[in-house]
Amino acid sequence: MTASLCVVETNRLGYAYRKKDGNLALDGVNLRIASGEYLLVCGASGSGKSTLCRTFNGLIPHFYGGRLHGEVRVAGKPTSEQSVVGLFEEVGMVFQNPETQLFNSSVAREIAFGLESLGLPRAEIQDRISATAQILNISELLPRNPQELSGGEQQLVSIAAVLAIGPKLLVLDEPYANLDPVSVRRVRAALKMIHQKGMGVVISEHRLPYTVPDVQRMVVLHQGRIVLDGPPAQLLALDVERFGLELPLPVRAGRRLGLTPLPLDVETLPSLDLASPPPFDLKTVPPDLPPAAAHIVLEAEHVSFELNGAPILCDISFTLRQGESLAVVGANGAGKTVLLKHLNGLYRPTRGQVRVMGKDTRRVKVSHLARHVGVAFQNPDSQFFKLTVWDEILVGPKALGLYDEAWLRELVKLFRLEPLLQRAPYRLSGGEKKRVAFAAALAHRPAILALDEPTSGQDWHFRSALGNLLAELRMQGQAMLLVTHDLSFAEQHAHRWILMAEGQVVADGSPWHVMADKTAMDRANLEPTDSFRIFSADRSHPTLADCIREK
Amino acid sequence: MLDPRTKLLLAIGYAALTVAATRLTWSLAEGGVLLLFIAVIGKTRSYLRWLRMMLPMSLFFGAVVWWTADVRTAALAALKLLTLTSVFFVFFSTTLPDDLGNSLVKVGMPYVVAFVMSTSLQFVPMIHRKIKNVLDAQRARGIPLEPGWSALRHYPAFLGPILIQAFQMAEELAEAMEARGFGLPGRTFLKDYLMQTRDWLALSGGLLVLIACLLGQHGWG
16 A cells, blocks of 8 residues: 555554553554445453554544553554644544533534634635535524534544545444444434545444444454454454454354355345254343232333423333343433433423332332432443442442442452552443442342433443343342433343333333334334344245244 | 513613612502513513412512511512512513623623623523422432422532533533634624614613602712
């Protein structure tokens, strides 16, 4: 690759966040990104993906400091000799959290910000805003306040704000981390179009199903080093699981069937016939149902809820039994978290009632309901205030007067928190923080454990470890309510789904029963999981599906 | 409509008039005019929500004054505080933060100062959401953070997460600004801010009303 075709080039790149720190976040990275290339940088959490991306636009080392070895060249010039603002015309960066990178009062002004920095004339700024909004199909959002948009819309606006500047390379750090499947679809389509128009795109992600079908090349990072580099169909034939990556189900099925090239998504998976050895063990098996006579711990009866006069929930009824795992699924904004907050009285129904352990939540204090319902919300940073993990876990039991040393020790063991007990909770990694929050929610032995988006932004290691933990808790008879838009996780770990759309329950039943209800899934703007699409009769393979059912 | 600078000057003028009121009748009249204006611009619903927070604060302020003075002074003080804050409610609910900041840059305010001011205002709703999330998360763990005196004992459970998240937000914001060329010299603006005839008319009218009201309250000599 000649230098002129290469937008970014790293040579023996090494980096440590602290000058005197021996831990290298990047170690000997050699990478060349060609003009117009669509590249995936993947790896488990902490592998160095985000760090590598921040070297492309000079944020590392200019913004973060630290110790950098080797060099990064952008358009042939070393980044060490340029400032971040000197590089932003070459490399545009979209960060993981759209909320904090949108700081203007309207979408139009958000897109204009970078163009104003360039000192462009007013007429040209206006033209570029219109053109970019048209490309990303967000023209109708231009007058709106970015903070009032959905997560997917915010991510598109973040992309537009960078795209308008016209960089040679667009870098996105975990753009799908907090998005629901609907929004992921929209952002993926936008990125594909941007690439087709000739712009280079680098995406840092650990969730392969959303990325490998789109990219031309992937590099796998492990402990700060590039361990694999090549086209996805070739690399995924290798043992990438050892680097903490989960293979997409169609790839696993393709590998089992010996298909070449490997199918990267369900659409490219060729029709299976009975002559092929059917990959039965790839089908997701939902957990065993608890006994029907199990004690009811939660009942919602015709619950409706209004906030500032606007209807949020409408006529919702369900029950939860001891040992049962119930998933409330739906796109962002469907009312899932509002429903969860009814469990512990943070919200109380406008009509209908919620009973926790037989008690009407409208007549009991939140602090009393907290004894029966342990909740871990999506962002663990909203609850940490103690100096050590151990003290953080003790907060609930002390506040509620339900201290049980033996149970707490067991919990610490179950969540593998021993090495973290004396560390500051807000200094832990994302996955570790989640584990602490889940342990804290269970610390006073509540009858119901409610987890809000437990897998959001987490890698395969975390998801599988959490799956094992939930299985152990289910065996102990713990009732669980998972609020999530991660359908494949909910398919594996919930006995039953409640599918929500616009504040209403549109389907209720086993995961496959709900996914088979096409009208309800369309209404909720969700697509069935890959497992369902491959193995259900819906994919015009009735014989295979029948065969699986028989087995 | 009006230029943000005009609105700011009119708001300052009205605030001065509010502070200068020495009689309860004047203060009531000023509050009444403001209420009428809020209804005319269609902000009644958001004003009522805002009033839920501001009314107890004003009553508390009035109670403190009553303790040290008389009922009449206390009522006047509470009413003044309510009207004064309502003036700025009207100003901020009709003026976009970046319009205010960018228009002040035009009259010589350094861009960095204007940006800090407008971005702080822009992030108020987000901080409000974060405060609510922290309160919900801690109450769900059994920490009694319901409004009241007992909540004061548990302030670290509330302040700790808010401060940590505020620092995280500031860092992420700084990174995003840097990556979009913040601080490059020669910045242009999408919108131009020019004082129109209607702005000068509004300012002149406002000044006349202010003088007339002050003279009306305090007499001619």
